[in-house]
Amino acid sequence: MTLSADAKTGMLLSTALISVDIAAFVLRDNKLQVLTHSRPDTDLPALPAGRIEPELDSCLDNTAERHLLTLLDTPPTYLEQVVTIGNDFRDTRGWSLTVVYYALIPPSAELKLGTDAEWHDVSAMGETSTLAFDHGALVKQAMERLSKKVQYSTLPLYLLPETFSLSDIRKVFEALLGKAPPMRSIRNRFLSDNLLQPTGTMRYGSNRPAALYRINPEHEPRLFNRLYHTTAS
Amino acid sequence: MTLSADAKTGMLLSTALISVDIAAFVLRDNKLQVLTHSRPDTDLPALPAGRIEPELDSCLDNTAERHLLTLLDTPPTYLEQVVTIGNDFRDTRGWSLTVVYYALIPPSAELKLGTDAEWHDVSAMGETSTLAFDHGALVKQAMERLSKKVQYSTLPLYLLPETFSLSDIRKVFEALLGKAPPMRSIRNRFLSDNLLQPTGTMRYGSNRPAALYRINPEHEPRLFNRLYHTTAS
DNA sequence: TTAATAGTGTCTTTAAGACAGTATGTC
DNA sequence: GACATACTGTCTTAAAGACACTATTAA
Numbered sequence: 001m002t003l004s005a006d007a008k009t010g011m012l013l014s015t016a017l018i019s020v021d022i023a024a025f026v027l028r029d030n031k032l033q034v035l036t037h038s039r040p041d042t043d044l045p046a047l048p049a050g051r052i053e054p055e056l057d058s059c060l061d062n063t064a065e066r067h068l069l070t071l072l073d074t075p076p077t078y079l080e081q082v083v084t085i086g087n088d089f090r091d092t093r094g095w096s097l098t099v100v101y102y103a104l105i106p107p108s109a110e111l112k113l114g115t116d117a118e119w120h121d122v123s124a125m126g127e128t129s130t131l132a133f134d135h136g137a138l139v140k141q142a143m144e145r146l147s148k149k150v151q152y153s154t155l156p157l158y159l160l161p162e163t164f165s166l167s168d169i170r171k172v173f174e175a176l177l178g179k180a181p182p183m184r185s186i187r188n189r190f191l192s193d194n195l196l197q198p199t200g201t202m203r204y205g206s207n208r209p210a211a212l213y214r215i216n217p218e219h220e221p222r223l224f225n226r227l228y229h230t231t232a233s
Numbered sequence: 234m235t236l237s238a239d240a241k242t243g244m245l246l247s248t249a250l251i252s253v254d255i256a257a258f259v260l261r262d263n264k265l266q267v268l269t270h271s272r273p274d275t276d277l278p279a280l281p282a283g284r285i286e287p288e289l290d291s292c293l294d295n296t297a298e299r300h301l302l303t304l305l306d307t308p309p310t311y312l313e314q315v316v317t318i319g320n321d322f323r324d325t326r327g328w329s330l331t332v333v334y335y336a337l338i339p340p341s342a343e344l345k346l347g348t349d350a351e352w353h354d355v356s357a358m359g360e361t362s363t364l365a366f367d368h369g370a371l372v373k374q375a376m377e378r379l380s381k382k383v384q385y386s387t388l389p390l391y392l393l394p395e396t397f398s399l400s401d402i403r404k405v406f407e408a409l410l411g412k413a414p415p416m417r418s419i420r421n422r423f424l425s426d427n428l429l430q431p432t433g434t435m436r437y438g439s440n441r442p443a444a445l446y447r448i449n450p451e452h453e454p455r456l457f458n459r460l461y462h463t464t465a466s
Numbered sequence: 467t468t469a470a471t472a473g474t475g476t477c478t479t480t481a482a483g484a485c486a487g488t489a490t491g492t493c
Numbered sequence: 494g495a496c497a498t499a500c501t502g503t504c505t506t507a508a509a510g511a512c513a514c515t516a517t518t519a520a
Contacts, residue, residue: 018251018330052319054328059320084317084332086285087292095287097251099317167499183500185482192481207498208490225385225460226481229507232458400472416473418509440471441517459508462480 017096020063021049021135023142024076024103026119027159032175033119034139035105036131037071045120046132047139049098064101071117073110076103078158078221082142090134102142104158147176151227154195157215163199165210166190173231181228195219250329253296254282254368256375257309257336259352260392265408266352267372268338269364270304278353279365280372282331297334304350306343309336311391311454315375323367335375337391380409384460387428390448396432398443399423406464414461428452 024035036045050067057063065075079101086097111117120130122143129136149155156172157164166187173180180186190196197216202209257268269278283300290296298308312334319330344350353364355376362369383389389405390397399420406413413419423429430449435442 052328052330054321058322060317060330063319081316083314084293086296086332088287089291095285097285097293099319165499182483182485184484187500188481202491204491205498206492207496208492208500210499224481225462225465226508227458228482229458230483398472415510415512417511420473421508435518437518438471439519440469441473441519443472457508459481461509463510 017091017093018098019049019051019096020060020067020099020101021047021138022064022068022101022103023047023082023139024068024072024105025122025142025146025159026105026109027107027172027175028119030171030175032122032143034122035068035071036118036120038116038118039132042132044130044132045118047135048117049135060099061101064099064103068103071112071115072105073112074106074108077106078104078155080145082145085134085138098138100138100142102146104146104155106159107161147233150176151231152225153223154190154215154219154221157190157195158221163201163212163214165203165212167210173228177231177233179231181230185228185230189224195222250324250326251331252282252284252329253293253300253332253334254280254371255297255301255334255336256280256315256372257301257305257338258355258375258379258392259338259342260340260405260408261352263404263408265355265376267355268301268304269351269353271349271351272365275365277363277365278351280368281350282368293332294334297332297336301336304345304348305338306345307339307341310339311337311388313378315378318367318371331371333371333375335379337379337388339392340394380466383409384464385458386456387423387448387452387454390423390428391454396434396445396447398436398445400443406461410464410466412464414463418461418463422457428455 022035026033026035035048037048039046048067048071050063052060052063053066056066060081061079064079064081068076080103082100082102084097084099086095088095090096090098111119122139124130125136125139131139146155150173156169156176159172160168166183169186169190170180170183173186194216196213199212199214201212203212255268259266259268268281270281272279281300281304283296285293285296286299290299293314294312297312297314301309313336315333315335317330317332319328321328323329323331344352355372357363358369358372364372379388383406389402389409392405393401399416402419402423403413403416406419427449429446432445432447434445436445
């Protein structure tokens with residue numbers, strides 16, 4: 001450990017004992033995946049994480065985004081702080097503290113070349129941890145927040161590509177919760193209040209083509225005042 | 234600053250630059266108040282706050298509760314982490330980080346003797362800060378979370394004394410939001426699902442007496458799946 | 467009896483959900 | 494034409510809200 005060395009330079013916060021960990025979610029092949037990478041100090045893949053760099057980061061959100069961008073070529077469409085976990089048992093070295101974020105990544109994002117970044121199926125993360133440290137538990141907490149919030153917000157949109165159909169929204173629910181509200185309800189909700197803009201284009205397949213939409217750029221992520229209950233756990 | 238001294242002893246987290254700040258809310262005279270105390274290093278009153286003590290605290294929640302109990306004789310009925318704020322501008326000394334909590338305190342709680350703890354009207358906290366450091370902004374953030382959550386959870390109950398009437402619940406909304414849902418809606422919501430137990434006792438006044446209830450001890454704080462919309466801002 | 471607050475009955479409204487039916491593309 | 498998926502119409506349901514009404518105490 002380089003604690004006293006760091007401290008002497010005054011960079012007290014940039015130590016191994018305080019970190020920012022990010023669960024970056026993407027939807028690929030209708031499956032929810034989380035960004036991992038390998039680290040020299042552990043065999044299992046780990047979440048993107050790292051120290052606060054006082055010189056580089058003016059706030060915690062910056063720290064999170066900076067660490068993400070070491071592995072990804074695009075910034076997240078949505079970034080939210082989940083919780084800060086601090087205790088004396090998550091790290092064998094003693095008290096440690098991590099600020100946990102989750103990020104929603106559009107499927108167009110690419111892993112940076114030259115890194116060992118990988119997408120890791122969230123469903124494959126069973127009981128026995130497949131991630132380093134307590135990162136499995138952190139992903140779980142982030143997932144719980146996301147799974148809840150998806151039911152009363154426009155968040156599902158932020159996992160989609162720039163243009164998408166209404167059924168694509170339904171697939172987000174399916175991937176995250178294993179079940180989805182009826183299309184009727186999705187249409188009512190997302191076609192209200194000018195949340196979406198029709199692109200005028202269609203997606204063709206071996207069936208009736210689907211109208212494509214994009215997020216109305218006038219709108220920030222927003223909350224509704226009811227949860228879908230068909231998706232309640 | 235005693236940064237290097239602290240760091241040399243290995244107590245890296247127990248420094249002035251990382252703290253836990255608590256906005257402890259109470260309802261007195263139908264007004265929302267927040268717990269403050271005076272500190273030697275500032276003129277304005279400050280929130281209860283302090284360092285993590287690795288020897289005393291096994292997790293952050295403990296730290297928050299420990300600092301609260303230096304000023305109060307009773308633990309909070311509800312404690313929740315709001316957010317962690319970390320940036321390079323909230324403290325003139327440079328990067329600093331604080332984990333912000335809010336606590337709901339029952340009106341039966343008493344300030345500890347020998348402390349300079351005080352209740353501070355939240356409504357009196359206008360633009361010009363009446364609290365030390367950025368504590369006014371922290372209270373504001375905690376209030377925003379509480380004001381929202383009160384509309385879709387059983388949280389209003391946790392600001393009430395052990396026994397209370399249904400109109401008392403309404404008064405919580407009134408104090409927090411300036412407006413309240415109709416009694417019809419409050420009754421429908423809070424008398425459902427055995428959330429409350431009738432005490433069998435009444436509160437008498439110069440009017441029809443009110444039936445008194447207590448929280449059903451079987452129930453943890455819980456969320457509903459709709460917001461009241463009469464209280465929407 | 468009146469003032470004051472407690473509590474009920476009942477109709478309306480809002481948004482979700484069930485479900486049947488129609489539309490429009492490819493093959 | 495069959496098929497698959499997109500989309501619409503319409504009735505039901507759950508819970509909030511409006512509002513008029515009744516109830517029960519103290520003074």
